[in-house]
Amino acid sequence: MAASSRLIARLAVVSGGGSGIGRAVCQRFASEGASVVVADVSEESANRTLGSLSHDHRGQEHMAVAVDVSSRDSVEKLLTRIQCQYYQPPSICVSAAGITQDEFLLKMEENDFDRVIQVNLKGTFLLTQAVSKALVASGISKGSIITVGSIVGKVGNIGQTNYCASKAGVEGLTRTAAKELSGFGIRCNCVLPGFITTPMTDKVPEKVISKITSLVPMGRMGEPAEVADVCTFLASDESRYITGVSIEVTGKFPSMSETRAMQMSDHSRCKGSTNTECTA
Numbered sequence: 474m475a476a477s478s479r480l481i482a483r484l485a486v487v488s489g490g491g492s493g494i495g496r497a498v499c500q501r502f503a504s505e506g507a508s509v510v511v512a513d514v515s516e517e518s519a520n521r522t523l524g525s526l527s528h529d530h531r532g533q534e535h536m537a538v539a540v541d542v543s544s545r546d547s548v549e550k551l552l553t554r555i556q557c558q559y560y561q562p563p564s565i566c567v568s569a570a571g572i573t574q575d576e577f578l579l580k581m582e583e584n585d586f587d588r589v590i591q592v593n594l595k596g597t598f599l600l601t602q603a604v605s606k607a608l609v610a611s612g613i614s615k616g617s618i619i620t621v622g623s624i625v626g627k628v629g630n631i632g633q634t635n636y637c638a639s640k641a642g643v644e645g646l647t648r649t650a651a652k653e654l655s656g657f658g659i660r661c662n663c664v665l666p667g668f669i670t671t672p673m674t675d676k677v678p679e680k681v682i683s684k685i686t687s688l689v690p691m692g693r694m695g696e697p698a699e700v701a702d703v704c705t706f707l708a709s710d711e712s713r714y715i716t717g718v719s720i721e722v723t724g725k726f727p728s729m730s731e732t733r734a735m736q737m738s739d740h741s742r743c744k745g746s747t748n749t750e751c752t753a
Contacts, residue, residue, distance in 0.1 A: 479705065480506045482506065482532065483507045484507065484563045485509050485563055486509075487511060487512060488513070490511035490569065491511065491517075491521065491522055492522075493672055494621060494669060494671060495570065497696075497698050498567050498700070498704045500526060500527075502565070503533065503535060507565065507708075508536075512539075512570075519537035519538065536555075542597075543596050543599070544599075548596075548603050551603075561613070567620075567621070567708075568597040570592060571639075571673075581634060589636055593642075594639040601650055604618060605618065616657075617707060617708045618661045619661075619664060620644075621664050623636070623640035623666060624665045624667045624721060626640030626641035626643065644663050644719055647719070648719075662718050662720065664719075665722065666722050667723030668694050668695065682694070699722060
């Protein structure tokens with residue numbers, strides 16, 4: 474897609490900007506004219522993203538910052554550094570930082586559950602709160618907060634009790650924040666990616682990827698840039714009357730009822746069969 478200038482003279486902060494969806498969002502925002510703060514737990518990854526950002530518009534100034542979104546102190550230091558550098562808070566915020574610690578419910582360690590909630594859900598809360606406070610205090614009556622949830626927060630996913638719970642929480646947090654912050658001119662929306670080709674999914678076995686893509690009517694995994702397109706729309710004035718919504722970017726990944734129907738169909742087809750393909 475050709476670059477435009479929908480975000481010209483805007484300041485954006487993107488957590489998880491060092492890779493995957495976060496990196497794609499940073500790159501797209503920069504191409505649209507925004508100054509971008511790439512925030513990531515890995516300063517090295519953040520700097521790699523920084524080096525890939527365009528400077529096609531006057532006044533653009535990008536920056537990379539290391540942050541642990543699960544730490545209030547770290548998030549507050551991030552906002553302080555941004556305001557010292559740019560003399561204003563970011564009017565666009567994307568919470569794309571996320572981790573997985575997958576295991577079946579019966580085997581999951583408490584620490585693995587807690588860590589995913591700390592980063593994915595608490596981290597989204599801390600960054601949303603910090604940016605909102607800064608915007609309200611500054612008197613800027615225009616802001617767009619975009620959170621990255623997941624379709625599995627709606628439909629569930631085997632082996633991801635912690636991840637699904639965290640992403641369902643992100644969606645609920647966003648809807649509530651939208652109601653509380655709309656009076657200050659701050660819009661809050663949630664993007665729900667399906668299965669996107671990122672470093673996180675690179676670890677998934679090919680057999681599982683094939684199973685997943687067979688459930689997607691579009692027949693393929695999504696690309697980070699396709700999620701970034703939606704984030705750019707939500708960050709821009711084109712979505713100025715949209716808040717408190719969740720937008721699925723899934724290739725029409727099946728709902729829980731549709732998945733159950735397919736599973737029931739498979740069960741009926743395979744009942745009594747010794748075919749090993751029926752044991753998946």
